[in-house]
Every structure is written in structure tokens, then in C-alpha cells.
Amino acid sequence: MNRRADLPDGLRGRAFSVRDALDHGVSRGRLRRQDLAAPFHGVRVPAADAFGDVWSRCRAYARRMPSGHIFSHVTAAQLHGLPMPTQLESAPLHVSTFLPMQSPRAAGIVGHRLRQGSIDVGSLRRMPVVSLVDAWCQCAPFMSVDELIIAGDHIVGGRYPQKTVKQLRSAVDSYAGARGVRTLKHALEWVRPGSESPKETELRLLLVRGGLPEPELNGDVFGADGAFIGRGDLLYRRFKVLVEYDGSQHADDRRQFHRDVDRLEAFSVDEWRVVRVLKEHMNGDRSEIVTRVRNALISRGWRP
Numbered sequence: 001m002n003r004r005a006d007l008p009d010g011l012r013g014r015a016f017s018v019r020d021a022l023d024h025g026v027s028r029g030r031l032r033r034q035d036l037a038a039p040f041h042g043v044r045v046p047a048a049d050a051f052g053d054v055w056s057r058c059r060a061y062a063r064r065m066p067s068g069h070i071f072s073h074v075t076a077a078q079l080h081g082l083p084m085p086t087q088l089e090s091a092p093l094h095v096s097t098f099l100p101m102q103s104p105r106a107a108g109i110v111g112h113r114l115r116q117g118s119i120d121v122g123s124l125r126r127m128p129v130v131s132l133v134d135a136w137c138q139c140a141p142f143m144s145v146d147e148l149i150i151a152g153d154h155i156v157g158g159r160y161p162q163k164t165v166k167q168l169r170s171a172v173d174s175y176a177g178a179r180g181v182r183t184l185k186h187a188l189e190w191v192r193p194g195s196e197s198p199k200e201t202e203l204r205l206l207l208v209r210g211g212l213p214e215p216e217l218n219g220d221v222f223g224a225d226g227a228f229i230g231r232g233d234l235l236y237r238r239f240k241v242l243v244e245y246d247g248s249q250h251a252d253d254r255r256q257f258h259r260d261v262d263r264l265e266a267f268s269v270d271e272w273r274v275v276r277v278l279k280e281h282m283n284g285d286r287s288e289i290v291t292r293v294r295n296a297l298i299s300r301g302w303r304p
Contacts, residue, residue, distance in 0.1 A: 007021075007026060007030070008024045008025070008026070010024065011024060011026070013046060014045075014046075014059075015043060015044070015045045015049070015056075015059050015060040015062075015063050016043070016044055016045075016063060017042055017043055017044075017063040017064055018031060018042045018043070018044060019042070020063075021044065031044055034047060035047050037049070037050035039057060039060045039061075039108060040060060040061050040064060040106060040107065040108055040109075041064070041106060041107065042063075042064045043060050043061070043063045043064050045060050051090075054075060054078040054079060054089070054093075055079070055125070057093055057108075058071055058075065058079065058093060058127055059125075059127070061093055061095070061108075061109070062127050065095075065127075065128075068097050068098065068101055069095050069096070069097055069104055069128070070095065070096045070097070070114075070121055070128045070129065070130055071093065071094065071095060071096075071127060071128065071129045071130070072094050072095065072096035072112060072114070072119075072129075072130045072134075072135065072138055073094035073096070073110070073112060073130075073135065073138040073139060073142070074088050074091055074094050074138075074139055074142050075091075075093045075094040075095070076094070076129045076130045076134070076135035076138070077135040077136060077138075077139050077151065079124050079127075079129050079135075080124070080129070080132045080135055081154075082132075082135070082136065082139075082151040082154055082155070083150050083151055083154055083198045084143075084147075084151070085143065085144075085147050088142060088143070091110075091142075092108050092109060092110045093108060093109050093110070094109075094110045094112065094138075095109050095110070095111055095112070096111070096112040096113065096114050096119075096130070097111075097112075097113055097114070098113070098114050098115070098116045098119075099113050099114070099115060099116060101113065112138075118174060119131070119134050120133075120134055132155060132162060132163065133155070133163055133167060133168060133171040134171065136148070136151055136152060136155060136168070136171070137171050137172060137174075137175045137178075137184060139151065140175075140178075140179070140180030140181065140183050140184040140187075141179045141180035141183075142180075143183075144183075145183055145186050145187045145190075146187075146202070146205065148183065148184065148187035149187045149190045149191055149201060149205065150198045150201045150202070152168060152187060152188065152190075152191035153191055153192060153195040153198075153200075153201040154195070154198070155168065155191075156168065156191060156192070156193045157192075157193055157194055157195040157196060157201075157217075158195075158196050159196075161193060164193075165188075165191055165192075165193065168188060168191060169188060172184050172185060172188055190205065192204070192214075192217060193217070194216070194217030194218045194219075195217050195218070196217075196218055196233075197245070197247070199245050199247060199279075199282060200217065200218075200233055200234065200245055202282065203233075203234060203243065203245050203277060203282070203289070204217065204234060206286055206289060206290060207234070207243070207289075207290060207293055210287070210290035210294070211290075211294075211304065212290065212293060212294060212297065213236065213297070213302070215234035215235055215236055215243060216232075216234070216235040216236075216237055217233070217234060217235075218231055218232070218233060219231065219232060219235045219237065221235070221237075221242075221267070221270075221272075223270050224270075229263075229266045229267060229270055230263040230264075230266055230267060231263075232244065232267070232272075233245050236297060236300075236302075239273075239296075239297055239300035239301060239302050240270075240271060240272045240273060240300060241272070241273045241275065241293070241296045241297055241300055242264075242267055242272050242273070242274045242275070243275045243277060243293055244260075244264065244274060244275070244276050244277065245277050245282075246260065246276055246277070246278050246279075247279050264276075273296045273299065273300060275292055275293050275296050277289055
């Protein structure tokens with residue numbers, strides 16, 4: 001080190017263990033400087049990263065993570081990219097071991113013990129993490145039914161689903177007797193393939209719980225001449241009613257906005273009734289959305 005205040009190149013700008021620092025000749029006094037923070041006992045990170053995202057916090061804990069410890073539950077769900085409620089985004093890290101090992105105990109850690117052989121474990125960015133479906137199942141004690149549905153839709157949805165509903169059901173069955181399994185089973189009954197965003201899931205649940213038929217999700221629509229018209233968010237194909245959720249990102253991205261205008265115009269030309277739902281509608285009186293869609297369906301021949 002050129003100056004007393006410097007850290008070795010291998011430690012600068014990242015998380016490191018106190019042991020590694022001492023082995024590199026860094027003094028304990030240097031480790032107490034204000035430009036470093038201690039998110040976990042025996043770990044130092046740049047002070048600017050002390051309250052970083054889940055990846056930063058997991059990388060920091062990994063510097064002291066004993067063999068046999070695994071990121072799990074809410075933390076694993078975040079690492080797998082599942083949509084999570086805001087209040088859980090900065091939750092303590094959930095770390096598990098397999099029986100008969102002791103449950104992890106440390107400040108900033110929620111420890112769990114799992115049955116050997118009951119959980120699939122993989123690796124994300126070289127960190128041990130329970131599988132995607134196990135992470136979803138383990139979130140049941142910490143999330144509401146609708147939050148679990150949104151996360152489940154994310155797993156089985158999109159153009160390239162990560163898992164199937166059948167695979168989720170098999171995983172849920174393996175959690176018989178676990179805490180939150182009733183909530184999990186209830187959520188599973190509402191999970192559907194095809195959703196491409198949490199708001200689409202919220203909108204689907206709103207319409208069905210409001211007494212309307214269940215819509216088809218993100219289906220391709222073709223005209224009478226066989227020409228492709230477009231994909232619709234929530235389709236009532238029999239009645240030619242399309243419900244579209246337009247989030248703020250559509251208006252902010254001008255190219256996407258123009259594509260949406262052209263696409264919805266094509267639906268209208270093909271005599272589809274289009275009901276657009278904006279972010280502001282979802283944040284307001286949601287019963288008005290149900291009324292608008294109900295009226296559109298009735299105008300096309302649907303009878304309650």
C-alpha cells in the first residue's frame with residue numbers, strides 16, 4: 001500500500017472479510033475508518049454500499065457465510081427476480097441450513113432449518129440459493145395471497161415461462177404441513193400462465209372477483225383474412241372485447257407509445273371494443289374499471 005489510508009487493490013470497492021483484510025496487512029484501525037461499513041460481523045463494505053440492494057447485501061454476507069448456509073425464503077425470491085412487496089425489499093436476509101445443523105444466527109439475518117432432501121439448491125452468481133419454486137413456496141408466511149399470485153404468475157407467465165403450474169403444484173404438495181401452506185394453496189388456485197406484468201395479474205383478479213368471466217391473457221389475434229393484428233393483454237375473444245393495461249412506461253417510451261396506438265387502432269378496425277386501463281385507474285376507485293368492462297361485455301352480447 002502506497003499510503004496508510006489505502007486498501008489493497010484486491011479489497012478496494014467491494015465487500016471483504018476482516019480476516020482477508022488482516023491477512024493483506026490492513027490494520028484494525030483502518031477497518032474502523034468511516035469510509036467502510038460493517039453490515040455483518042466480520043465483514044466490511046464501502047460505506048456507500050452499506051444499504052445496497054439484496055445482491056450487495058448477499059455478496060457481503062457471503063464473505064463470512066459458513067459452508068452449508070443457503071439463501072432462502074424472501075431473499076432467494078428476490079435473487080430469482082420475483083416481484084416482491086415493497087416492505088420486503090429491505091428485509092433482513094433469510095438464510096437456511098439443513099437439519100441437524102444449527103439455524104444461522106447473526107444480526108441482520110433471519111435463520112431457518114430445512115429438511116435434508118426436501119429442497120433443491122442451486123447457485124446464482126456463485127452464491128448458494130434454493131430453487132425458484134422452493135423460494136416461492138417459502139414466501140408463503142411472509143406474503144399475502146395476492147402477492148403470492150403475482151409472484152406465481154411471474155414464474156409461469158411471459159413468453160418464456162420459467163416453470164409450469166404443474167411444477168408449482170408439485171412443489172406446494174411437498175410443503176404439506178409447513179407454515180403458510182394454506183395461503184400457498186389458495187394462491188396456487190389463482191395462478192395462470194400468460195401474464196406479463198404484476199399489474200396485468202392485479203387487473204385479472206379484479207375483473208374475475210368482480211363477477212366477470214376470466215379473460216385470456218396475452219393472446220395473439222388474427223383478422224378474418226388471417227393477418228396478424230396484435231397481442232392483447234386481457235382478451236374476451238368470444239365477445240371481441242380487449243382490456244389493455246397502460247402503465248406510465250408506455251407513455252414515457254415514445255416508440256412504444258406509438259406502437260401501442262397503431263396496435264389498438266388495428267383492433268378497433270377489426271371491430272374489437274377496447275377498454276384501456278391506466279395506472280391512475282388502478283390507483284383510484286377500481287370498481288369503476290369493473291363497471292366499464294362489464295358494460296363493454298354486455299354491449300357485445302354477454303349476459304351476467
